[in-house]
Amino acid sequence: MSQTNATPIGATPTDTAQSHDAILEVQHLRKVYGSGPTAVEAIGNLDFSIRPGELVCIVGPSGAGKTTFLRCVSGLLQPTSGAIVLEGKTVNGPPEGMAVVLQEYGRSLFPWLTVQQNIELPLLEKKLDKATRQSLIAESLEAVGLGGSASKYPWQLSGGMQQRVAIARAIAFQPHVLVMDEPFAAVDAQTRAELEDLVRTIWKTMGVTVLFVTHDIDESVYLGQRVIVLSSAPTMVLEEVIIDLPEVRDQLSTRALPEFADLRTQVYELIQRAKHERYSPTPASAA
Ligand SMILES: Nc1ncnc2c1ncn2[C@@H]1O[C@H](COP(=O)(O)OP(=O)(O)OP(=O)(O)O)[C@@H](O)[C@H]1O
Numbered sequence: 001m002s003q004t005n006a007t008p009i010g011a012t013p014t015d016t017a018q019s020h021d022a023i024l025e026v027q028h029l030r031k032v033y034g035s036g037p038t039a040v041e042a043i044g045n046l047d048f049s050i051r052p053g054e055l056v057c058i059v060g061p062s063g064a065g066k067t068t069f070l071r072c073v074s075g076l077l078q079p080t081s082g083a084i085v086l087e088g089k090t091v092n093g094p095p096e097g098m099a100v101v102l103q104e105y106g107r108s109l110f111p112w113l114t115v116q117q118n119i120e121l122p123l124l125e126k127k128l129d130k131a132t133r134q135s136l137i138a139e140s141l142e143a144v145g146l147g148g149s150a151s152k153y154p155w156q157l158s159g160g161m162q163q164r165v166a167i168a169r170a171i172a173f174q175p176h177v178l179v180m181d182e183p184f185a186a187v188d189a190q191t192r193a194e195l196e197d198l199v200r201t202i203w204k205t206m207g208v209t210v211l212f213v214t215h216d217i218d219e220s221v222y223l224g225q226r227v228i229v230l231s232s233a234p235t236m237v238l239e240e241v242i243i244d245l246p247e248v249r250d251q252l253s254t255r256a257l258p259e260f261a262d263l264r265t266q267v268y269e270l271i272q273r274a275k276h277e278r279y280s281p282t283p284a285s286a287a
Pocket of ligand 1: 062063
């Protein structure tokens with residue numbers, strides 16, 4: 001186990017990113033649901049940042065507050081205190097420079113629209129001309145390996161293909177930050193491996209910043225440049241692990257590396273610690 005990869009937040013490259021060239025800053029984020037004695041403090045104090053072009057994975061125990069955090073990041077939920085800052089602007093609603101891919105592709109694609117129409121929908125809001133929209137749709141479908149599926153309906157496609165459409169829709173939007181919320185939790189293992197490789201390919205070819213939330217420890221190590229491990233709710237950053245695996249990754253050879261096993265063990269142990277350790281957050285009623 002390589003302990004040198006585990007670096008408590010506050011004394012890491014993240015610190016530099018926060019003060020210099022962060023694209024996404026999570027600044028002392030706190031979220032309390034409700035008030036009084038029944039209040040639930042989901043996020044205690046989240047504080048980290050992401051540099052442009054990074055691929056960062058977030059893992060944490062069940063109920064850690066990942067969904068709450070992503071709802072704040074995507075502007076769907078107002079934090080109790082603290083802020084999300086994207087490209088220097090505080091997020092107060094769905095930000096222009098961000099696209100989100102959710103786990104439930106079945107609910108995120110409109111079944112009465114074709115693949116092409118599903119991808120086009122967010123582009124209409126951007127007021128792009130038809131030729132630009134058509135070329136973005138064609139390029140994004142090619143990028144996810146669905147070049148011939150533009151006129152199909154989502155229900156004519158497998159689950160993995162539907163998730164590819166959701167990814168195509170996200171990248172056609174040309175986001176600066178791509179947020180993925182457990183996007184492969186509902187697909188089979190083989191499809192999941194293919195989609196993981198697709199994410200890395202898109203990340204490398206498009207240069208987009210990716211924030212990838214997952215329950216899957218192996219997935220976080222395989223995909224990320226660093227893995228941020230969250231504590232149990234009320235969430236804070238427990239630790240972050242730098243993934244210093246070779247840039248070119250392969251499902252067989254990368255996962256067979258001893259370094260991969262070390263990193264997986266390290267993240268696993270952190271999550272076990274997160275489940276069993278108690279933190280002393282601010283009382284929710286003080287919100
Ligand atoms: N709308 C809400 N009202 C009150 N409490 C909530 C609400 N949404 C979430 N919570 C609570 O906030 C905490 C964090 O929940 P959240 O769903 O964000 O965690 P999660 O990490 O996404 O969970 P999982 O890994 O199981 O999907 C939990 O204690 C949950 O019960």
